[in-house]
Amino acid sequence: MTTDSIRPIDISYSLLTRVDGSAKFSAGNSTVLCSVTGPADVRIRDEKLDKATLDVIVRPAVGVAATKETSLAYILRTTFETVILLSHHPRTQIQVVAQIISDDGSIISHLINATTMALLDAGVPMKAVVVGVGSLVDDKGRISIDPTADEVEKAVSTHNFAFDSVSLAVLYSESTGVFTEEQVKSDTHDLW
Amino acid sequence: MSSTTENNNTKYTTENDQITSKSDEGNSNANKKETKFIVDADSIRRIQPLEYFRHFTDQKIRPNGRVFNRFRKTTLHLGSVTTADGSAVVRIGNTSVVCGIKAEVAEPNVNTPREGYLVPNVELSPMCSPNFKPGPPSELAQVLSETVNKLLKSSSVLSLESLCIEEGKAVWVLYCDVVCINYDGNILDASVYAVVSALSNVRLPKITYADGIVKATPDKTIELSLSRIPFSATFAIFNGEILADPDETEEVILEERITIICDEEGQLCSVLKSGGSSSTRETFSTCLELARNRYSVLSTIFKEASTSANTN
Amino acid sequence: MDRRRIPGPEASVKPIIERADDEDTQHVAPLKTIDDIRQDGRSLDKIRKAWLAPGIITQANGSAYIEFQGTKVACAVYGPRATKISAFSGKGSLNCEIKFAPFSCQKRRSPQRDPQEKELSHLLFEALAPAVRLDLLPKSTIDVFVTILQNDGNGSCLAASITAASVALADAGIEMLDQVAACSACYIDDEIWIDCTLREEEHAQGSLVLSYMSSLNEITHMLQSGEISVSGTIRTIEQCTEACSKIYSIMGNCLLESVRRKLEKDNTLGGLNKKEG
Known part of the structure; x- marks a missing residue:
């Protein structure tokens, strides 16, 4: 996998018949299946008077959802809450369930892409399309995009981003490891 | 509070329990007979929190009186909890957290026979805020624990191999x-500061392993050698303006946040941004500079606290 | 496995502390000297130095922090707030919860509630309920949350929790019949030791925790366990009552001081407000 290209993508949608929208997103060996139901009824305690409530659930490929999946769900929720036009459907709930089928590196970016496609399939009104991408900096200082799990293991730092398709603003960014400001800037071509 | 709203075009006043509003267009004496709609500042704060907030930020100040780039007063005390093997009490403004580290011995994971365990955990009990209910950890607590865990692992704050007692048989477990x-906002900064400071305060006994039994000396003198000392700085973004160290009332209405964690060499250990789209490329650079300044402030406080803890 | 927390190893133990061979049990410091002076310099009937501060938790309606040297306890009171119980009740309800911080004891405590904490929570409720005017708060609930940050004596933890909770209730402005001060005592070799540390408790044959309202001269709650003779129990109650009166005066002074500070702050602001008209 070269520095500037992502793995081959495969997207399919409207796979699930009992939900309002669904999409399956795979890049290389990572696959995520996401479903969206809503606007639908909401529990009184979660009801918001002026907006829809966005509820995100992330399920891992193996085992039971733990703190890691809660963290991923939090990221998805806070990212999409800014993009979905929640005030169009007050006192309802939009539920997103993302099932990780296989995790081969930078799963958050694939989750974001799958969620975007599923929301589009469900016809949920959004300000823009959210695109996620992961990258890393290796021990020789080289930047590569869309890493696999093995590459992430050996990386000095990993960087995941989500961009707004209209304004190219950074909606979500998570960089961990040990890195410098210059690496982040060149990684995002100065968008961040 | 009501005096500050007078600078804007619409004057909000209450007279004789009647709600009226006057547009300041020079007609202050006219139209007294008509009942008008006035809402006081406190009601505006509840009905239109972002509008209320904007009235202050337009004047380059926040409702709590702080300027944008000011962090709240921070204090650190090490070693106050004597039942813990290392402890730190952090106060950032009104937010206060206590981190206690307990060291125990366990068998290492089969896949990593030379590595010990570092187990962070953030507890947000109903005691610290009316927003938390009793029961299992809330989403916020889980996200905080996960963030601290990722930070400790990915920036190698402490080498897990340094916690090895006997390969494959016994390793130290540090429960942080x-x-x-x-809880008055910015719990992430407080937790990171507390965990890292408490780790520096840990004193372990000399340990020997023989025939499946681990024995320790009664004196605790061995310090941990931390490879890195990261501290964090969190900012909220509102209409492109950077507000340092949001307190609880600001956190509720300002969704967009950036957290920058850097180490003693100025290298970045973590950049977390979530919640909104009003930040620009300048935002990152400005936040980074503010974070680095904050680091030196926190570092000074940390060094003073370490010295006074060591002399006691 | 708790999936909502970062998992550690399945089991872990504290290492065995090995004393050097030339130290044997005879050289371990005795609990008290011939003149009945304890290890920390107190006589048998003295409580430890107390440090008490109300109002430390700004998010709560009322709060208090108390230190009896090694025992450190923080308490927050929320209420009166609307009750979640659907059945109508002419009296308010008092909900108490005590939690040990994981690092507060010799061995790490699990963050999940265990039976000892449930029992202590119930004892706290029993000690406070007679003193709080719940009949003035129908359909409401008062939540009292106590976190024990450092444990130096199980009896003193309970006593400190009761004392802190009482101060926090006053700080919250909840009407009470009187402040409840609590004190613990141990019975070691037919002698009464007031306010024992963890090390002293290990040698005790019996223990007592007393909650007492000083102005009304009434005991709200008494917990006695172990072996104490009847006359011994009566003497212990008398000594605890005296100790509770001392704690009561400390509580009173602290609350007055805190109110004085609040009034001063309000007066300064009040002066400014008057100027602006």
Whole structure:
């Protein structure tokens, strides 16, 4: 996998018949299946008077959802809450369930892409399309995009981003490891 | 509070329990007979929180009186909890947390026979805020624990191999429990500061392993050697303006946040941004500079606290 | 496995502390000297130095922090707030919860509630309920949350929790019949030791925790366990009552001081407000 290209993508949608929208997103060996139901009824305690409530659930490929999946769900929720036009459907709930089928590196970016496609399939009104991408900096200082799990293991730092398709603003960014400001800037071509 | 709203075009006043509003267009004496709609500042704060907030930020100040780039007063005390093997009490403004580290011995994981365990955990009990209910950890507590865990692992704050007692048989487990006493926003900065400081305060006994039994000396003198000392700085973004160290009332209405964690060499250990789209490329650079300044402030406080803890 | 927390190893133990061979049990410091002076310099009937501060938790309606040297306890009171119980009740309800911080004891405590904490929570409720005017708060609930940050004596933890909770209730402005001060005592070799540390408790044959309202001269709650003779129990109650009166005066002074500070702050602001008209 070269520095500037992502793995081959495969997207399919409207796979699930009992939900309002669904999409399956795979890049290389990572696959995520996401479903969206809503606007639908909401529990009184979660009801918001002026907006829809966005509820995100992330399920891992193996085992039971733990703190890691809660963290991923939090990221998805806070990212999409800014993009979905929640005030169009007050006192309802939009539920997103993302099932990780296989995790081969930078799963958050694939989750974001799958969620975007599923929301589009469900016809949920959004300000823009959210695109996620992961990258890393290796021990020789080289930047590569869309890493696999093995590459992430050996990386000095990993960087995941989500961009707004209209304004190219950074909606979500998570960089961990040990890195410098210059690496982040060149990684995002100065968008961040 | 009501005096500050007078600078804007619409004057909000209450007279004789009647709600009226006057547009300041020079007609202050006219139209007294008509009943008008006035809402006081406190009601505006509840009905239109972002509008209320904007009235202050337009004047380059926040409702709590702080300027944008000001962090709240921070204090650190090490070693106050004597039942813990290392402890730190952090106060950032009214937010206060206590981190206590307990060291125990366990068998290492089969896949990593030379590595010990570092187990952080952030507890947000109903004691610290009316927003937390009793029961299992809330989403916020889980996200905080996960963030601290990722930070400790990915920036190698402490080498797990340094916690090895006997390969494949016994390793140290450091349980880093952060208990929040008072929740007034920016719990992430407080937790990171507390965990890293408490780790520096840990004193372990000399340990020997023989025939499946681990024995320790009664004196605790061995310090941990931390490879890195990261501290964090969190900012909220509102209409492109950077507000340092949001307190609880600001956190509720300002969704967009950036957290920058850097180490003693100025290298970045973590950049977390979530919640909104009003930040620009300048935002990152400005936040980074503010974060680095904050680091030197926190570092000074940390060094003073370490010295006074060591002399006691 | 708790999936909502970062998992550690399945089991872990504290290492065995090995004393050097030339130290044997005879050289371990005795609990008290011939003149009945304890290890920390107190006589048998003295409580430890107390440090008490109300109002430390700004998010709560009322709060208090108390230190009896090694025992450190923080308490927050929320209420009166609307009750979640659907059945109508002419009296308010008092909900108490005590939690040990994981690092507060010799061995790490699990963050999940265990039976000892449930029992202590119930004892706290029993000690406070007679003193709080719940009949003035129908359909409401008062939540009292106590976190024990450092444990130096199980009896003193309970006593400190009761004392802190009482101060926090006053700080919250909840009407009470009187402040409840609590004190613990141990019975070691037919002698009464007031306010014992963890090390002293290990040698005790019996223990007592007393909650007492000083102005009304009434005991709200008494917990006695172990072996104490009847006359011994009566003497212990008398000594605890005296100790509770001392704690009561400390509580009173602290609350007055805190109110004085609040009034001063309000007066300064009040002066400014008057100027602006």
